[in-house]
Amino acid sequence: MVITRRWAGFLVAVGVWTWVIWPRFGLAIYRDDRAFDGGTPTAFLWVHALLIGASLVIGTVVGLLGVRAWRAAGRSGP
Template sequence: MRMSRPVSLFLLLFGVWSWVIWVTFARNLWASEDSWAADGSPTAFFVVHAVLTVVSLVLGTIIGVLGWRGLRALRRTPTSQESPTE
């Protein structure tokens, strides 16, 4: 299956955007007073949101890689005006 350039670009940009958003969220989560109990241990709030962050980063990476591969595949395929060499 081949993706169009706009779809590939959208997926790549979505992956980059996901990293920007979730890394910022992780920094804010780490600095939040709600993330840590009085004894310094992580709270349930922290654990749930840390898992959410990790899953979102993994999915964003996968989506971004799919977009990158789609763009690379478009560069390797001949355009409709070019005839493939035999």
């Protein structure tokens, strides 16, 4: 499969976007009143932590694939 530089750049942008947005969301969840019950993490916190972690892993993989595609597109010519 051939990915153009334009699509590769899009994949890299998605990876960067993921790392800009999700940590901020994680901080908001952590500070939410529903995150802890008497100092103990709640299901609300654990579910969101799992979702955030999965999104960061997926975003990292997508971003790395974009970087690899960008480099490959540069070697193959214009």
